[in-house]
Amino acid sequence: MPLLEMKHIRKRFDENEVIRDISLRVDKGEILSIIGPSGSGKSTMLRCATMLETIDSGEIWYMDERAAYVDAKGSKVYPRGEEQKKVRSYFGLVFQNFNLFPHYSVMKNITDPPIHNQKRQKAEVYEEARMLLKKMGLEDKENAYPCQLSGGQCQRVAIARALALNPQILFFDEPTSALDPELTGEVLKVIRSLADLHIAMVIVTHEMNFAREISDHIIFMDQGVVAVEGKPEDVFNAEHARMRAFLGKLEH
Amino acid sequence: MSFQVMMHELGEGMLKSMGIFSLTLLFALPLGLLVSFGRMSKNRLLKGVVWTYISIMRGTPLMLQLLAVYFGPFYLAGLKLGSNWRFTAIILAFSVNYAAYFAEIYRSGIESMPPGQYEAAQLLGYTKVSTFMRIIFPQVIKRILPAVTNEVITLIKDTSLAFSLAYAEMFTIAKQIAAKETSFMPFLAAAVFYYVFNALIAFLMERIEKAMAYYT
Ligand SMILES: Nc1ncnc2c1ncn2[C@@H]1O[C@H](COP(=O)(O)OP(=O)(O)OP(=O)(O)O)[C@@H](O)[C@H]1O
Ligand SMILES: [Mg+2]
Numbered sequence: 440m441p442l443l444e445m446k447h448i449r450k451r452f453d454e455n456e457v458i459r460d461i462s463l464r465v466d467k468g469e470i471l472s473i474i475g476p477s478g479s480g481k482s483t484m485l486r487c488a489t490m491l492e493t494i495d496s497g498e499i500w501y502m503d504e505r506a507a508y509v510d511a512k513g514s515k516v517y518p519r520g521e522e523q524k525k526v527r528s529y530f531g532l533v534f535q536n537f538n539l540f541p542h543y544s545v546m547k548n549i550t551d552p553p554i555h556n557q558k559r560q561k562a563e564v565y566e567e568a569r570m571l572l573k574k575m576g577l578e579d580k581e582n583a584y585p586c587q588l589s590g591g592q593c594q595r596v597a598i599a600r601a602l603a604l605n606p607q608i609l610f611f612d613e614p615t616s617a618l619d620p621e622l623t624g625e626v627l628k629v630i631r632s633l634a635d636l637h638i639a640m641v642i643v644t645h646e647m648n649f650a651r652e653i654s655d656h657i658i659f660m661d662q663g664v665v666a667v668e669g670k671p672e673d674v675f676n677a678e679h680a681r682m683r684a685f686l687g688k689l690e691h
Numbered sequence: 692m693s694f695q696v697m698m699h700e701l702g703e704g705m706l707k708s709m710g711i712f713s714l715t716l717l718f719a720l721p722l723g724l725l726v727s728f729g730r731m732s733k734n735r736l737l738k739g740v741v742w743t744y745i746s747i748m749r750g751t752p753l754m755l756q757l758l759a760v761y762f763g764p765f766y767l768a769g770l771k772l773g774s775n776w777r778f779t780a781i782i783l784a785f786s787v788n789y790a791a792y793f794a795e796i797y798r799s800g801i802e803s804m805p806p807g808q809y810e811a812a813q814l815l816g817y818t819k820v821s822t823f824m825r826i827i828f829p830q831v832i833k834r835i836l837p838a839v840t841n842e843v844i845t846l847i848k849d850t851s852l853a854f855s856l857a858y859a860e861m862f863t864i865a866k867q868i869a870a871k872e873t874s875f876m877p878f879l880a881a882a883v884f885y886y887v888f889n890a891l892i893a894f895l896m897e898r899i900e901k902a903m904a905y906y907t
Contacts, residue, residue, distance in 0.1 A: 491810055527816060538811035541906045542829050555825070556816035586907045604815065 440503055441466055442529070442608050442639050443488065448497035450480075450487055457483045459663040460497075465608060468637035472650035472671075475660035476685050481643045484660070485610050488641070489532045493517065501529045502607065528557075531601030535613045537593045539585040539600070545572070546581040549600045557604065564603070571599040575629055591622030595629055608639040616645060647689060651675055659685070692872055700868065701877065704861030705884050708850040711781060711860060715846060718786035723793025730798050741794075748791035753784070754855045760784040761856050781853050785846075792842050800835035801827065833903045840896040847889050861885075 443465040450458040457480045465471050473481050486492040488499065490507065493515050498508040506526045507517045518526050539548050549568040553559045572578050575595040585593055594614055601609055614630065615623040627649050633640065634653055644650050650657060650671070657674040659667040659682050667677045675686070729741035748756070761780040764770040772779075804827055812822040851862035865881035868874075 489814060491813070524816065527814070530814075532814045534807060534811065536807060538805075538807040540808070540811070540826055542833070551825070552815040552817070555821065556818075584906045600815070 441500070442469075442502060443641075444498075444500040445484075445488060446498040446500070448484070448487055448499070449495045450483055450492060451495055457663050458487065458494075461660075461663070461665055462497075463658060463665070465639050465641060467607075468639055469655045470634055470640045470642065470653055471656045471658065472654040473641065473643045473658045473660055474645070474647065474650055474685075475658075475666075476681075479660040480663045481660055482612050485532065485612050485641065485643060489530055489610055490517065490527070491532075501526055528604065529607045530610060531604060531606035531608075532610045532612070533594070533597050533601055533614050536617050537585070537590075537597045539593055539597055541585050543584075544581070545577065545583050545585070545588070545596050548585070548596060549603045552600070553603050568599070568603055571602055574632065575599050576625070589622060590618045591625045594618065594626045598626075598629055598633075602633075602638075606638075608641065609633070611640065611642040611644070613643055613645065645689065647675075647686065661685075692868065694876075697868055697872075697877060698880065700864050701861060701880055701884060704859060704864035704881075705888070707858070707860040708847075708853075708862075709888070711785060711850045711853055712847055714782045715785040715789055715850075716843065718782065719789035719793055722786060722790035724797050726790050726794035727797035727801065730794055731801065745791045745794060748788050749795075753788050753849060754852050756788055757781065757784045757852060757855055760787075777856055777858055781856060781858055785849070789842065789846060793839070796835050796838045796842065797831065799838070800831040803834060804830060833906075836896070836900050836903065840893070840900075843892060843896065844889055847892060848885060851885075 441464045444462075445464075446462050448458050448461045449456065461480075461484060463471065463484075473484065475481055483492060487494050490499075494507065494509060495515075496509045496513075499506050504526075507515070509515050517523070540551075543551060546565070546568060549571065550561075550564045553564045553567075554561055569578070569581070572581055575598065577592060577595055577599070580588065580592065580596075585596065588596065594617075598609075598614075611630065615626050618626065623646070627646065630640070630642070631653060642650070642654070652671075654671050657668065657671050658665050659674060659677075659679070661681050667674050667679045667682050669677070674682075726741055726745070729737050730745065732738050732741070757780070760783050761777065764772055764776075808826055808830070809822060812826045817826065850860055853860045854863040854866065857863065861881055861884060865877040868877040
């Protein structure tokens with residue numbers, strides 16, 4: 440059963456059509472990486488999937504339920520109220536620039552959403568948060584504030600914060616591109632460890648070796664369409680001129 | 692008039708000044724937030740009305756506004772309001788005026804918040820109201836505190852404008868005594884009162900700023 444299915448998505452900003460009929464599917468425990476040149480629409484695709492942007496046509500399905508779609512008359516149908524709450528609980532998003540809440544401690548960043556929004560028991564949430572922090576290698580940081588942490592530590596807190604809500608699928612938008620190279624490794628390591636837990640993930644990244652190694656499936660996006668897709672080795676060996684140029688540029 | 696009597700009378704005037712000051716803050720701070728919502732509203736009509744209100748409040752002298760509020764009901768509607776009206780009019784005029792200034796401060800603070808904070812909150816399941824109350828507003832307070840401190844200090848000095856309605860706050864009393872005694876002393880004493888009050892408030896605001904300095 441697919442966790443997420445995006446069917447024939449289109450999205451434009453004014454006259455600029457950024458996503459032109461893209462479909463994708465993510466199954467339980469599957470890892471999908473999205474690669475492609477700057478401006479190809481990768482972030483926009485994630486923002487559509489997480490409903491930060493509304494689609495102009497197509498359908499978004501979560502867990503075999505049509506969560507959002509554009510009907511025949513062209514009106515956008517998005518969930519509201521309880522239904523919206525349920526759909527949003529399926530996914531989490533890790534941002535490029537973390538977007539931690541600076542006025543909350545690390546612990547509060549992680550525990551406030553489950554306690555306040557999911558109405559879960561405080562004790563249980565705290566216990567789980569401590570376990571998550573341990574997994575992130577941040578057990579000594581629970582009382583720190585985001586401004587006291589390095590970028591890599593902030594990103595690991597952001598990952599813990601997303602995980603604390605027990606999402607079915609986690610989206611990452613270039614989780615390491617705001618980080619110094621020496622901090623990238625620690626974040627990638629954490630994401631790898633999530634793969635072992637069989638959490639479904641969609642990762643937009645410029646880290647090609649990482650994508651190749653971790654993904655079940657890779658999509659190469661170019662100018663708003665899926666130009667190449669398939670298993671990592673197939674995608675990286677494909678003879679697609681734009682993609683060869685893109686990979687070549689990264690190497691230098 | 693002995694020095695002691697003078698200080699006593701000025702002290703009473705001071706209390707009245709402080710009354711205007713605190714009641715104005717009590718009403719203007721929340722009202723300003725509401726006004727800022729109107730100012731940022733998507734409703735064009737509401738936005739226009741609020742814009743006009745703010746621009747009048749900031750574009751005309753507060754003393755004129757005091758007179759307008761105090762005498763308006765009589766000249767416009769022939770209403771004769773009781774003896775309490777003087778004080779009510781003062782608080783009303785001050786609150787409505789200061790709310791306009793505070794509204795612009797709130798607006799600048801709210802608009803300076805990075806969109807990422809709203810997006811993260813939405814993804815983490817916060818409702819619109821919780822997002823504002825728990826995530827946005829606490830950070831806005833920290834950002835606008837210096838600007839609010841400026842307004843608050845201006846307000847202390849502005850309370851003296853109530854003399855234009857012959858309300859017996861400190862400045863009015865200082866002026867009366869000075870005229871009666873042909874002495875400059877009362878003004879000097881009043882200046883010291885204002886200055887000390889200002890220093891206290893400035894100190895308090897600094898403490899609040901420090902208390903919020905635990906994050907950047
Ligand atoms: N809110 C917006 N308003 C207008 N245009 C936008 C908006 N967001 C994105 N775009 C445009 O959409 C196109 C795709 O942007 P997007 O951010 O999805 O690219 P990307 O593949 O994530 O690029 P990068 O690798 O640089 O992050 C760009 O041309 C961008 O200018
Ligand atoms: Mg992007």
